[in-house]
Amino acid sequence: MRVYRPEAGSLVQREEPTPEPRRGEVLVRVRATSLNYRDLLILDGDHFATGSGSLIPLSDAAGEVAAVGEGVTRFKAGDRVLNAFHSDWIAGRLPGTLTGYGNGQDGWLAEYRAVGGHALVALPDSLSYEQGATLPCAAVTAWTSLGGVKPGEVVLTLGTGGVSLFALQLAKQHGARVVATTSSAAKAAKLTELGADVVIDYTATPEWGKAVLDATGGRGADRIVEVGGPGTFAQSLVAAGTHHADIALVGFVGRSGPPVDFMDLFRSGATIRKIWVGSREDTEDLLRWLAVRPLEPVVDSVFPFDDAGAAFERFRSRRNLGKVVVTVP
Ligand SMILES: NC(=O)c1ccc[n+]([C@@H]2O[C@H](COP(=O)([O-])OP(=O)(O)OC[C@H]3O[C@@H](n4cnc5c(N)ncnc54)[C@H](OP(=O)(O)O)[C@@H]3O)[C@@H](O)[C@H]2O)c1
Incomplete structure (x- = not known):
């Protein structure tokens, strides 16, 4: 072979x-x-x-x-x-x-x-x-990151990598409102086509956390699929507002960035969950979901x-x- x-x-x-x-x-x-x-x-x-x-x-x-x-x-x-x-x-x-x-x-x-x-x-x-x-890595990670998402919640996705696109698609299937970031107009158009309600260019708007607050009437995201790590976490905390959002700590594609201010973390009240893709059972749960809610x-x-x-x-x-x-x- x-x-x-x-x-x-x-x-x-x-x-x-x-x-x-x-x-x-x-x-x-x-x-x-x-x-x-x-x-x-x-x-x-x-x-x-x-x-x-x-x-x-x-x-x-x-x-x-x-x-x-x-x-x-x-x-x-x-x-x-x-x-x-x-x-x-x-x-x-x-x-x-x-x-x-x-x-x-x-x-x-x-x-x-x-x-x-x-x-x-x-x-x-x-x-x-x-x-x-x-599916095994990106889609299962998106699935476990969004575990328990409710219709009407605001989900923030970062960039257009594999995890983020599946998170957008799954969040929309669950009736969530999606705010997505990306770095180019062409990718922004694709995010809109996939159902993103708000798209923010994170290169044109370095303070995109504030833009998420503005797009949600000052409240912020309920769930953040955090794939950027050091490069995005400080802005994600701004985007989380102060209403005890759920931050799924997934990755680190933004390899460096400002340190996280403890008081910002404290004020946010956010729950931070480290994700490690998911188990075989999570994979089977996702496939069962896709059987009734197909996704391309x-x-x-x-x-x-x-x-x-x-x-x-x-x-x-x-x-x-x-x-x-x-x-x-
Ligand atoms: N913990 C886990 O269970 C788990 C599972 C899977 C993946 N991961 C991690 O999650 C991350 C994403 O994985 P992936 O496979 O989906 O990655 P990927 O497909 O390689 O994603 C690359 C995309 O990330 C976006 N990006 C880069 N820098 C960014 C920034 N500063 N802000 C926002 N977006 C940025 C870019 O999107 P634009 O071109 O739109 O700007 C880029 O196209 C990686 O760090 C990976 O190791 C962790």
Whole structure:
């Protein structure tokens, strides 16, 4: 089988033996994978959980079951599946140790991958492999970030990355009002097309937290899907107002910014929840929701397996609007 492994910061395609599924394992014939911010960080050796060496990259995939090992009852050959982001977090609280795809164990940029049957979920027929492969990291993160969102609440999303676009789409499905930030007019138009009620250009309006207050009659956002981290958190606190908003602490695409003022945090009364994507149960809950409220993942571009390097470059350019997908013939 063909796989990609990083070598000195670039991806190199190699031929390796196709794994045999062992007891409890499922051999997946990968049909599509997708890229997330973490995959660039890992390739660049810049991830806090780095130490990946030459592990196969990518955390997200969809495919079909090629074979099952002894004792597997959840799946059979021919079933359509996608992976849960965490191979060993089934449900409940976050386990003490987790082994990430691409930074603790081989990921999914390969023609075949054998994993424990418990690490997979069924891919509904309503979703293509390309669409299924967009879900395990970004969509599940958006889902857990918005857990419990109520109709009429104001959800603030930051930028047009994978997590933020799914958060916008899911928030609208739940009847929320969405205020979204971005950095270009073209992306602003796309956010409006996807249902954003208010769009703020964070480059033209560096004090965008105040703009969120203005757009909400001074009250602020009820929920913030905080993907910017150091670069956005101070403004997010302004946007949160003082009414005990929920801030889902997701990421750090804005790598540096002003320090957070404790009194601002105190005044906001915000609840801050650290998100770690979600469990397999969260993934299954999302798929159940999508069965009754279908949603079309925003896909920017699809690259064939042989052009996986170009997919990474497209994603790195930040010109993409939506998920970058790699298909496996
Ligand atoms: N904790 C978790 O469970 C979890 C799960 C998934 C992801 N994450 C983290 O969440 C973050 C987003 O991941 P992703 O895969 O969705 O990223 P992505 O697709 O790479 O998102 C990139 C986008 O971020 C936006 N951005 C960059 N700087 C920004 C800023 N200062 N303010 C607002 N937006 C900014 C840009 O949007 P515009 O082009 O529109 O400006 C850019 O296109 C990453 O830090 C990732 O590591 C965490």
